[in-house]
Amino acid sequence: MAEKFEPRIVGFLCNWCSYAGADLAGTSKLKVPASLMPIRVMCSSRVDPVLVETAFLQGVDGVLVAGCHPGDCHYDEGNYYARRRFAVLKKVVECLGLESDRLRLSWVSASEGKRFADVVNEFNEKIKEMGPSPIKEKKSL
């Protein structure tokens, strides 16, 4: 009998907004899938593309980068840099042989616990539809 697929998702969460939003989701007892492995970063702009590539090459099924809403970054323009970098990273993900939708960028503020839960739940479902990462499957051969 085939095992039920439970995605593994790495979430790079900006300390000031999205990580606090995740905290609020938790204290509000909102359901967030256990598939998310949160990593706190000081700003979405601090997510080096190499970290994202490494996560995918290690076989994770999806990567979420979440930061402050445009105009709210605590370092003024960090999330604008992240947004530009994200457009290029989507192409890199395709070059790795993965669907670009396995990488997601979202804006979640500290007061948006519900939004955080919705973003993660929706992304988790999308990854489930896509199935396991082909890189992970190749690694397990």
Ligand code: FES
């Ligand atoms: S501090 Fe949150 S995205 Fe820059």
